Amino acid sequence: AQTVTQSQPEMSVQEAETVTLSCTYDTSESDYYLFWYKQPPSRQMILVIRQEAYKQQNATENRFSVNFQKAAKSFSLKISDSQLGDAAMYFCASFTDKLIFGTGTRLQVFP
Amino acid sequence: KAGVTQTPRYLIKTRGQQVTLSCSPISGHRSVSWYQQTPGQGLQFLFEYFSETQRNKGNFPGRFSGRQFSNSRSEMNVSTLELGDSALYLCASRESAVNTEAFFGQGTRLTVV
Numbered sequence: 001a002q003t004v005t006q007s008q009p010e011m012s013v014q015e016a017e018t019v020t021l022s023c024t025y026d027t028s029e030s031d032y033y034l035f036w037y038k039q040p041p042s043r044q045m046i047l048v049i050r051q052e053a054y055k056q057q058n059a060t061e062n063r064f065s066v067n068f069q070k071a072a073k074s075f076s077l078k079i080s081d082s083q084l085g086d087a088a089m090y091f092c093a094s095f096t097d098k099l100i101f102g103t104g105t106r107l108q109v110f111p
Numbered sequence: 112k113a114g115v116t117q118t119p120r121y122l123i124k125t126r127g128q129q130v131t132l133s134c135s136p137i138s139g140h141r142s143v144s145w146y147q148q149t150p151g152q153g154l155q156f157l158f159e160y161f162s163e164t165q166r167n168k169g170n171f172p173g174r175f176s177g178r179q180f181s182n183s184r185s186e187m188n189v190s191t192l193e194l195g196d197s198a199l200y201l202c203a204s205r206e207s208a209v210n211t212e213a214f215f216g217q218g219t220r221l222t223v224v
Contacts (some may be wrong), residue, residue, distance in 0.1 A: 043199060099156065
């Protein structure tokens with residue numbers, strides 16, 4: 001069975017600063033994918049970044065990057081140069097045959 | 112390309128009634144998945160349809176059912192509604208069964224009174 005754990009219910013960051021959101025996962029599959037999704041107040045889930053488990057290189061997407069530690073089953077998201085528009089719920093998810101989500105981290109960004 | 116479209120956006124139903132939600136995937140996408148989001152249980156997988164066949168099913172009672180049409184549009188039906196079915200129902204589409212990138216609609220907010 002897949003499980004995804006996000007231990008930080010809420011995080012806050014000052015505008016232009018860097019913040020890291022934590023996520024751990026567990027799966028018995030060798031082939032899987034990991035995702036971070038953002039859910040703003042509009043409720044639409046937006047894909048932030050994707051990591052293939054077989055790739056050792058950490059994924060990067062503009063100001064968003066991940067720290068993928070496969071042995072530790074850890075998949076954290078780093079947001080650099082935080083912007084007010086980054087304020088949202090962030091969900092970590094794993095995919096083998098379906099998406100399994102963590103409980104989410106609410107990120108607040110202060111000016 | 113238009114995104115994933117879910118209708119209606121908001122719905123209020125009475126206990127015991129049934130409801131049907133609709134999801135139109137991105138053009139060319141053949142996989143549609145449904146998720147329930149509640150404050151207590153978070154995001155939970157309901158089921159996935161691909162080429163009109165249910166590929167995968169989550170741990171929900173038989174009151175929750177779905178189907179997919181030949182144009183890939185999907186409907187989800189909940190019968191004998193309970194107060195606990197109040198939730199945001201999200202639909203996601205993928206290009207194929209092996210493509211992992213899922214695109215979500217804005218959801219249908221169902222309130223059961």
